[in-house]
Amino acid sequence: MGQAATAKASGATDRSERPAAEPVHITIRGLTKCFQGAPVYDNFDLDVPRGRFVSVFGPNGCGKSTLINLIAGLIPADAGTILFGGKPLRETKIGYVFQNYREALFPWMSAWKNIEYPLKIAKMDAAERARRVDRLVAHLGVKIDLTRYPYELSGGQQQLVSIMRALVVDPEVLFLDEPFSALDYEMTLFMRDQLQRVFNETRTTMVLVSHDLEEAVYLADRVLLLSRRPATIAAFPDVLLPRPRSDETLSDPAYVHLKGHCLEIFQREVRKA
């Protein structure tokens, strides 16, 4: 670790330093979106690497959430193409975890039925649905009583159910919109590690929007730093820290350095206003 850390003491690596070109999963070209005439994205290009964890970070209101909502098709783009391994969205299985788990889960269904629901939409038969949910529960080692209703669970448990509901279909990409921002700090730390475990187990391409730089860097393989509106890529550095990451990672010089570097870019972008 020490060696690698020193070698990468700069924290961020330049594209040219990358050992080999990563396979691209999501290709975004010419993305344009205006809100009330003001462009949030203007001819925006981005490549999201396959099987990587990308955190999106940037100034308030720069359109972090808008970006993943556009990619996930929750809001329509004004122009541009978004392809998932060459396929359009409708041929791609995606998962989406909302910030507000209270309003995203279905309170009239038990936690188990919530997780099963997307499989029902996919017209899977009951036996197969049960098998899939049970497999996911075992896989993640979840110890929640899933016969309970969402409102009977703690905030962290509800968000974990949300994540499982998004994962049960084996999505190609998992989007997470500030998933832990409504949780207390203790629960946030726990959920971060739960998410990291899920990522290590599944190696699903993940795109996380975060308002917390510590979290964004801690979880990511790459940090997408956005500028103010109209958003452009301010930087897209690699996070070359070994996994699984833990509390020690937070005091690792390479981590601290990279976080500082990102903060610098962030503040430069904020001041540009």
Added chain:
Amino acid sequence: MKRESLLPLVGVAGLIVVWYLAVWARVVDPVLLPPPEAAFAALVKGMAGGKLGYDFWRTVERTAYATAIAAVIAIPIGVALGSNERIYRSVEFVIDFFRSTPASAMFPLFLVIFGVGDLTKILVAAFGAALVILFNVAYGVMNARKTRLLAAKVMGATRFRVLTDVMLLESLPQTFVGLRNGVSLALVIVVVAEMFIGSTDGLGQRVFEAQQLFEMPDMYAAIFAAGALGYGLNLLFLLMEKRFVHWSGK
């Protein structure tokens, strides 16, 4: 805890004491205000096999029919309107206008169309209740949490699935608010109709007749029966809501 649950009885006891005091002090003519026990005796006697019991159930029957007809018509229309905001906006004024029109003002019109039978009373009450239910259902559907609709959409649910799996359930708490207000309004209209539209039975007719004949204990008994009915109907719908909309307010 046990003492707390006895608190509502304080008000009841207070009311009876005030009533006794009023009788004792002769604030009102004794013919107009009999002592509580006389009214209570008339209530028990009337409900246990007397004419009051029959009238009570006639009113229950009419109110139940009116509410059922209103619900069957208003809920599907409310869902249809609520799921398409543009259509709702185009008819909102008409709905709001007739919702604000006292249903009793419609009696003469309904009398001309449907005659002086039971049907008229039931239909006027259903008309009033339907608009209240419709309004609430439509708003319940329109105010469905956007996040839940998006969640279903992002999972690949069709528009129809989103409507049946999410919007309908999201609107249930508001639908129950509509049903509760609707049944209360239906009861009010039915009782008024029983008083004035050539009735031979029902609580409204009972109150009116007792007053005409100066049978004051009977009149108070009928008033209390009507009150108990209104309270009971509200309670019934609250319990149904608790049973079917367990997530409401959570």
